[in-house]
Structures are given as C-alpha cells and as structure tokens.
Amino acid sequence: MNLDWMAWTWETAAFFAAILALLLLMTALAVWRPETPRTGVLGIPTTRGDRLFLTLLGAAFIHLAWIGLTGLDAWYGSALSVLYGIAVFLLV
Amino acid sequence: MNDRPFDNRAWLLVLPVLAIVLFSALLPLMTVVNYSVQDSFGNNQFFWNGIGWYRELLDPSTDLGSRFFGALWRSLLFSAIILAIEVPLGIAVALCMPRDGWRLAATLVLMALPLLVPWNVVGTIWQVFARGDIGLFGHVVNALGIDYNYTAGILSAWFTIVIMDVWHWTSLVALLCYAGLRAIPDAFYQAARIDGASRLAVFRWIELPKLRRVLVIAVLLRFMDSFMIYTEPFVVTGGGPGNATTMLSIDLVKLALGQFDLGKAAAMSIVFNLIILAVCWVFYTVMTALDAEKQAEGPAKGAE
Numbered sequence: 001m002n003l004d005w006m007a008w009t010w011e012t013a014a015f016f017a018a019i020l021a022l023l024l025l026m027t028a029l030a031v032w033r034p035e036t037p038r039t040g041v042l043g044i045p046t047t048r049g050d051r052l053f054l055t056l057l058g059a060a061f062i063h064l065a066w067i068g069l070t071g072l073d074a075w076y077g078s079a080l081s082v083l084y085g086i087a088v089f090l091l092v
Numbered sequence: 093m094n095d096r097p098f099d100n101r102a103w104l105l106v107l108p109v110l111a112i113v114l115f116s117a118l119l120p121l122m123t124v125v126n127y128s129v130q131d132s133f134g135n136n137q138f139f140w141n142g143i144g145w146y147r148e149l150l151d152p153s154t155d156l157g158s159r160f161f162g163a164l165w166r167s168l169l170f171s172a173i174i175l176a177i178e179v180p181l182g183i184a185v186a187l188c189m190p191r192d193g194w195r196l197a198a199t200l201v202l203m204a205l206p207l208l209v210p211w212n213v214v215g216t217i218w219q220v221f222a223r224g225d226i227g228l229f230g231h232v233v234n235a236l237g238i239d240y241n242y243t244a245g246i247l248s249a250w251f252t253i254v255i256m257d258v259w260h261w262t263s264l265v266a267l268l269c270y271a272g273l274r275a276i277p278d279a280f281y282q283a284a285r286i287d288g289a290s291r292l293a294v295f296r297w298i299e300l301p302k303l304r305r306v307l308v309i310a311v312l313l314r315f316m317d318s319f320m321i322y323t324e325p326f327v328v329t330g331g332g333p334g335n336a337t338t339m340l341s342i343d344l345v346k347l348a349l350g351q352f353d354l355g356k357a358a359a360m361s362i363v364f365n366l367i368i369l370a371v372c373w374v375f376y377t378v379m380t381a382l383d384a385e386k387q388a389e390g391p392a393k394g395a396e
Contacts, residue, residue, distance in 0.1 A: 006123060006126070007126065007127070007130060007132075007136070007138040008126055009126065009129065009130065009140060011129065011140075012122070012125055012126040012129065015125070016122055016125075027103075030101075030103075031101060034099065044377055044380075044381055045384075053373070054373075057366070057369060057370060057373065060366050061366065061370070063146075064146065064150060064363060064366070067143060067146050067147055067150050068150030068151065074143050
C-alpha cells in the first residue's frame with residue numbers, strides 16, 4: 001500500500017487501525033454479548049461503548065496534560081492512560 | 093429503567109450514513125490528525141515531527157504556545173461574558189413577553205429577525221453601525237464624549253463584538269425560555285396566588301425550576317456557538333487591535349490558511365476539537381439525564 005498518498009504515515013495508520021479494531025471489538029461484543037447499562041461512580045448509566053468513549057477522550061486529555069505539564073517522554077502518559085482506561089471500565 | 097439488554101444489531105442499518113460521514117467528516121479528520129504529527133513545506137513535502145507540535149503548542153513559553161493559550165483564554169472569556177449577559181437578559185425578556193394576541197405575534201417576529209441574519213451580514217451591519225465617522229452608534233457614543241473606536245481600543249473592540257453577539261443571539265435564549273414558561277401549567281400559578289406568593293417567589297420557586305431544562309439547552313448552545321465564533325469578530329475587528337479579539341477559530345485560520353503551517357494548525361485543531369468534544373459529551377449526558385428524570389417523574393407531574 002502506498003502511504004505517500006495524502007502524506008499518510010504508518011504511525012497514524014497504526015493509530016487509526018487500533019481505534020478501528022476497538023470499534024470492531026465493541027461491535028462484535030454488542031452482537032454476541034449484549035449488556036444492560038450500569039450506573040457507576042459518575043451517577044449516570046453507561047454501556048461498554050460509553051466507557052470506551054470516556055477512555056479514549058480521557059486518554060487524549062491525559063496525553064495533552066502530560067505533554068504540556070511534564071517534559072518527560074509521552075509514553076509514560078500512555079501508560080497512565082491505560083491505567084485510567086482500566087479504572088473507567090471497572091468503576092464508571 | 094428496563095432490564096432488557098440493548099439489541100445493537102439495529103446499528104447495522106446506519107451503515108450507509110456511516111459511509112457518507114466517513115468521506116465527508118472522518119477521513120478529513122484523520123487527515124488533520126495525520127498532519128498534526130508532520131511538518132510540511134511547499135510542494136507537498138512532509139516530514140515526520142512526532143508530538144513536536146503538541147509539545148510546542150502546550151508550552152506557553154514558545155511562540156505557538158503563547159498564541160494558543162492567549163486565544164484559548166480569550167475564547168473562554170468571550171463565552172463567559174456572553175453567557176453572563178445573554179442568559180439573564182434572555183430570561184428577563186421572556187418574562188416580559190406578552191402571553192397572547194397580536195402583540196405576541198409581533199414580538200415573536202421581531203425577536204426572530206436577528207436569528208435569521210447571516211453571520212457575515214451581522215458583522216457587516218455592526219462594522220458600519222459602530223464606526224465613528226459614518227456609523228450611527230459609533231457617532232452617538234463619540235458625541236457623548238466617550239472615546240470609542242473599535243479599530244484602536246481593546247475595550248471598544250471587545251464591547252463591540254460582545255454587544256453584537258448579544259444583539260444576534262439573546263433572542264434565541266429568550267425564545268427558548270418563553271417556550272419553557274408557556275409550558276408551565278396554570279395550576280402552578282393558581283396555587284401560588286392562593287398562597288399569596290410574591291412575584292419574586294413565583295419566579296424563584298416555580299418559573300426558574302421549570303425553566304431548568306431549557307436553560308441547560310440555552311447555556312450549552314450559546315457556549316458552543318460563542319466558543320467557536322469566527323465570522324462576526326473576523327468581519328468587525330479582524331482579530332485586532334493587535335491580537336485582542338483573536339479567538340481560537342480566527343487564530344486557527346490565520347495559522348492554517350494565512351501562514352499555511354499545516355502541522356501547527358492541525359495540532360491546534362485537534363486540541364480545539366477535543367475541548368468541544370468534551371463539552372458535547374457533558375451536554376449530551378446532562379440532556380439524557382434530564383430526560384430520564386422527566387420520564388421517572390411520570391405522566392402525572394410531567395403533563396407539560
């Protein structure tokens with residue numbers, strides 16, 4: 001595949017492939033393992049999809065805060081985001 | 093809350109829409125993400141820059157960072173001022189509106205008028221209206237002995253774009269509140285009269301609580317719109333004097349289309365977009381929570 005077209009890079013391709021994979025996983029889970037929403041620490045009913053959305057949005061802000069507030073490597077921010085995502089899926 | 097599991101297979105029916113959105117919105121958004129990690133020169137040459145632009149953007153000591161945070165605070169300040177003025181004013185106007193008859197029709201038409209004027213026309217109207225030499229408003233204010241010139245004074249420029257937005261959008265808040273007020277059943281007012289409640293008490297304990305739902309909509313609509321404002325300040329002040337009225341969207345266009353710094357502009361777009369996405373999520377969540385609350389109240393109380 002020619003990635004030069006529209007200046008695509010393998011990094012962005014990998015990023016979006018990961019998100020697409022997550023969405024497909026969620027779709028598959030929704031079809032074969034239907035669920036009911038539950039109310040967590042936020043006091044609002046959430047489904048798996050809501051929790052994934054909160055994880056991704058929160059992860060973006062964690063990365064931005066990490067990049068903006070610390071001069072450290074951004075991968076630590078990614079690790080923090082994974083912890084945050086686990087917390088969201090367990091608690092929210 | 094029903095305990096039936098969601099049957100999400102129905103979502104497969106929206107696949108055609110998804111395909112269209114993919115081409116019109118998702119692919120361009122992905123392009124922006126892709127640009128934000130690269131530096132570009134003319135002739136379609138791109139170079140990998142990783143998170144470099146984000147680092148620069150989020151560091152206020154750099155040129156790009158100071159620009160971004162300056163514009164971000166200006167946008168937030170603008171939204172705060174707009175909400176502080178338009179929401180109370182809109183409620184006040186709604187309370188003063190006639191309840192029926194030809195006066196109501198006339199009021200509704202007059203109030204809807206500013207909402208129908210296109211943004212750039214609003215900008216042009218105010219650009220001329222507020223000028224000191226040929227504009228009625230600017231001329232009158234200057235004649236009163238007040239130094240008012242929106243192309244030179246920072247306060248004058250802010251005053252102009254704020255009053256322009258108030259002129260343009262207070263009607264929306266007022267109309268929403270009016271709809272909310274009309275939905276309050278007469279029984280509430282009768283009960284208040286029997287209790288001998290004052291006008292203030294009626295407002296505080298009947299009207300304001302019943303307006304909560306429309307006020308949430310009004311606040312969030314006005315916040316989003318004012319936070320993303322572009323056309324009116326661009327037409328009136330062009331972001332000036334200096335950078336005094338350069339809101340986020342204006343700065344973004346300057347960066348992307350003026351300087352053609354695609355990487356920097358893309359990084360700024362992504363952060364801007366994330367802020368708006370977060371606010372949208374809050375909006376959506378609050379709306380659904382209020383809906384659920386209303387349904388839980390049952391048909392007896394939720395007759396409106």
